[in-house]
Amino acid sequence: MRRREFLGFVTPSVLVMAGLLVLPLYQTIVWSLQRVNYGEAGEYVGFANYATALADPRFGQAVLFTVQLTVVVVIALIIFGYLLAVLVNSLGRSKPFVLGVLLVSYVVPHVVGGAMFSWLFNSNFGGVLNYAISSVLGTDILWFADAWPNRVMVALNTLWFMIPFAMLVILAGLQSVPEEILEAARIDGAPTWRVHWHVIIPSVRGVLGFVAIISIMDVLRTFDQLVALSPQAVQLGNESVMLYVFNVAFQDGGQQLGLGSAVNVLLIAIIAVMLYPFIRGIAREARHA
Amino acid sequence: MSATLERTPVVTTPGTGRPPRRRWTARRYFVGGILVLVCWAMLSPIIWTAMSVTKPTDVAFLNPPVFFYEPSLQAFVDLWETTQFYQYLINTLVVAVISTVVALVIGLPAAYALARMPGWISAVLLIAALVFRALPRFAVVLPMYDLSRALGVYDTTFAVAAALVAINQPFSIWLLRNFFAEIPKEIDEAAMVDGCSRWQTLVRVIIPLMGPGVLTAGIFMFLFAFQEYLTANILTDISARTVPVFIATQLGQTLPMLQQAGAAAMLLTLPVVAFAFVAQRYLVAGLNAGSVKG
Numbered sequence: 001m002r003r004r005e006f007l008g009f010v011t012p013s014v015l016v017m018a019g020l021l022v023l024p025l026y027q028t029i030v031w032s033l034q035r036v037n038y039g040e041a042g043e044y045v046g047f048a049n050y051a052t053a054l055a056d057p058r059f060g061q062a063v064l065f066t067v068q069l070t071v072v073v074v075i076a077l078i079i080f081g082y083l084l085a086v087l088v089n090s091l092g093r094s095k096p097f098v099l100g101v102l103l104v105s106y107v108v109p110h111v112v113g114g115a116m117f118s119w120l121f122n123s124n125f126g127g128v129l130n131y132a133i134s135s136v137l138g139t140d141i142l143w144f145a146d147a148w149p150n151r152v153m154v155a156l157n158t159l160w161f162m163i164p165f166a167m168l169v170i171l172a173g174l175q176s177v178p179e180e181i182l183e184a185a186r187i188d189g190a191p192t193w194r195v196h197w198h199v200i201i202p203s204v205r206g207v208l209g210f211v212a213i214i215s216i217m218d219v220l221r222t223f224d225q226l227v228a229l230s231p232q233a234v235q236l237g238n239e240s241v242m243l244y245v246f247n248v249a250f251q252d253g254g255q256q257l258g259l260g261s262a263v264n265v266l267l268i269a270i271i272a273v274m275l276y277p278f279i280r281g282i283a284r285e286a287r288h289a
Numbered sequence: 290m291s292a293t294l295e296r297t298p299v300v301t302t303p304g305t306g307r308p309p310r311r312r313w314t315a316r317r318y319f320v321g322g323i324l325v326l327v328c329w330a331m332l333s334p335i336i337w338t339a340m341s342v343t344k345p346t347d348v349a350f351l352n353p354p355v356f357f358y359e360p361s362l363q364a365f366v367d368l369w370e371t372t373q374f375y376q377y378l379i380n381t382l383v384v385a386v387i388s389t390v391v392a393l394v395i396g397l398p399a400a401y402a403l404a405r406m407p408g409w410i411s412a413v414l415l416i417a418a419l420v421f422r423a424l425p426r427f428a429v430v431l432p433m434y435d436l437s438r439a440l441g442v443y444d445t446t447f448a449v450a451a452a453l454v455a456i457n458q459p460f461s462i463w464l465l466r467n468f469f470a471e472i473p474k475e476i477d478e479a480a481m482v483d484g485c486s487r488w489q490t491l492v493r494v495i496i497p498l499m500g501p502g503v504l505t506a507g508i509f510m511f512l513f514a515f516q517e518y519l520t521a522n523i524l525t526d527i528s529a530r531t532v533p534v535f536i537a538t539q540l541g542q543t544l545p546m547l548q549q550a551g552a553a554a555m556l557l558t559l560p561v562v563a564f565a566f567v568a569q570r571y572l573v574a575g576l577n578a579g580s581v582k583g
Contacts, residue, residue, distance in 0.1 A: 001406045005487045010414065013399035013458060020455030021421050024432035031432075038435050084327065087320050099573065100566035101328040104335065107561040107572075109516040109533045112554045115540055116334035119341060125547070126354035128337055160331065165576060172577045217423050224518045227537050245427045250434075250523065257431070264428040271423050279416050286412030 025268075031261035038257065049262035059263065061237045062244040069151070069240070070219040073158045077215050078208055080159070081166030086196070088167065089174050099168075106164035114228030117157045118144075147236040150229070154238065157225050162218065166211045173207030174200065213278075217271055241267055335558060342551040349548050365556070368549040374535070378556075380446050381531040384521070385514035387450040392461050392510045393503065395454075400465030401491050405474065415466070418459035429456065430523050437524055444526040452524060453514050460513075461506050467578045468502030469495070505575040508568055515561070532557050 032049055036042030053059050088098055105113060120129040121143040134140045143149045177200055185195045201208075223242040226233055233239045234247065241263060249260025341349055343360045368374050403411045433452050437443040472495060480490040496503060518533040525534060532553060539550035565572065 001402065001487065006402045006406045006410070009398040009402035009487075009491075012395040013462065014414070016395060016455050017418075017421065017458050020433065020451065021424075021429055021458075024429040024436070025421075025424070027432035027435070028428045039438060087324055087327075090320055091324070096569060097566075098324055098328060100569050102331060103565040103569060103572055104562050105331055107512060107516075107565050108335070108558050109518060111518040111533050111537050112557060113334065115536060115550070115554055116338045116558075118540075119551070120334055120337055123352050125341070125350040126352040128354050129333075131353050160334075168573055168576045221425050223426070227518070228540055231541065242425060242427060245425070249427070249431060260427065260431065264425055264431075267425045268428060271425070272420060275419060275423055278419055282412055282415050282419070286407060286409055 028261045028264050031258055032265045034258050036257050037255070042258065045258065049258040050266070052259055053262050053266070058234075058239070059241075059244060062239045062241050065151070065238055066220060066222065066240045069155055069158065069222060070216055072155050073162065073219050074212055074215045076155075076159050077162055077166045078212060081163055081170050081211065082201075082208070084163065084167045085170040085174055089171055102167060103164050105161045108161070110161055110224035111228050113161050114157055114225035117153070117160065117225075118229050121153055144230070144232065145236075147238060150232075150236055150238055154225060154229050157229055158219060158222065161225075162215060166215065169211050170204065170207055173204035177203050213274060217274060220267065220271065335555075335562070338551050338558075339555055342548055342555055346545055346548055350544060364545075364548045364552040367545065368552045368556075372535075372549060372553075373530075374532070374553055374556075377530050377532045377535045380525075380529055381515060381533075383446045384450045384453065384517075384531060385511050387446070388453040388457070388514045389507055389510040391450070391454045392457055393507055396458060396461040396465055396506070397496065397503070398491060400462045401469050401495065403462065404466045404469035405477065415463070418462050422459040422463070426456070426519050430520050433520075434523050443524065444529045446529045448524050449517075449521050449529060449531070450514075452520050453517060456520065457510055457513050461510055464506050464509065464575060464578060465502065468499050468505070472498055501571065501574070502578075505571040505578070508571050509575050512561070512564075 031042060033044060033046060034042030035045050035048075084102070088095060088102070091098060108116075119125050119127055121127045123130050123134070123140060123143075127143075130141070130143060141149045143153050181199055181203070182195065185199050190198070221242055222240040223246065226238070226240055226243050230236065230238045233243055239247065245260040245263050248256040248263075342364045343362065344355065344358045345361050346363065348355045348358055349364075403414060430452065433448075434443070437445075437448045442448040476494060476498070477490050480494045481487070485493065516533065517531070518537065521529075521531040522534045522537070525531065536550050536553050536557070539546055539553070542550065
């Protein structure tokens, strides 16, 4: 392919991305150094916004909450995603049907899925799960007004809509494990759990790492489901980093657009570091091509 | 189904992959039992919502909950008659269709070029796309809000569709590029020896060859636009509001409105649930070939 043809083919797409992704991103970086409001020229304040963010206990709590949620959800995703993939992999004719059911939570919009989840738990709206749990325990758990029950509910919901992705990618990994190795392990008399631990898991390690990195980046950006599941997020300390940005930079007319932009830039820096292994892989491929 | 999808591992039909295994039946019952429980748990929020919205309004949200009731579709009728749901649904569909078509029209040639031209320019573009895929939405959506107000396109479906084309472009480029990379270069060369230009090769030979790949990318673009809450919430107010935004605004309301929000949620969910079954092989192929997930 000649260079002129190449440029002709990529230009429309590159122009759209330059205009609607790169320019806005540049604007965010500029805003992060200003005291500014929508539609007005900002006033340069250096790194004051970054200092404000790092000194704000509410931001600290948002980071803590987001990291807790990420650690718990990603570990659960890997474990349950793997187990579920193993179960689905052993199915025969019923596999398409089961996959269809398991994909449902992936295609429902997250804010709608969160709302449906909240109705299972909310005693004001006759939530069936809340009713069952309080009948067994004898006390009411305040899923929306207590910090920890609320966190558990948010984590469950996040797991609910992310597990189809984890399961499917791990399933594809499982199917690429050579049958001969499994056969050999079984002939040697290895019990099932040892086949998994010593043979299958080591050979799908790359896939598990991929699922982990993608999921970490997704959970760090948690926003939609909190709108439905945690109306009192600020009071409970259950704000995610993205919800914090929304609340300080948009909700009340965007008084602190500079602060929100500074937090965005910090989050981008963290995500870029996590992307490093992928970036190195692409660069290496380009060098060898 | 053509070659592209058959090469992705998960979609193999039973019998083509590994030989059928004879299993100890008690174990199969165990696996089946666990999977039935998991499926039931995964569907329970949707089943419960379906029950809540078909109850008569006075018992819909009673605690303890009512399990036996006379089904009623009153909440759907009220939703249709007392809210702008119809308008929001049209907005959602307009945004999804426009952003899908535009994303494919500009994404297909770009992805093709990236798959066929190795080297540092492609690597830089692919890395940039990867980084933008993983960006926190607010970093681009808040400036877009400012821009849309300045340009006077705030609260239009055009603004939401344009934003989604840009936001989803990195994902579609990666997905399509991976599908293009599976088609051997020799086919391009043969077409060009026969007198096709690059453009004709792409439109007449390569795109028809990867039909299911194009469909997969289109399905994902449509799904992402259909699901989008954050971007639509920031860029719309009343007239271009989409269904997910409408449902979110109704959540703080009291009983009749809340039951209508549930009805809206069901109307939005049922088509995508049907879709999960019908388009399953494309979703599976896309999730695996996408490399960068949305």
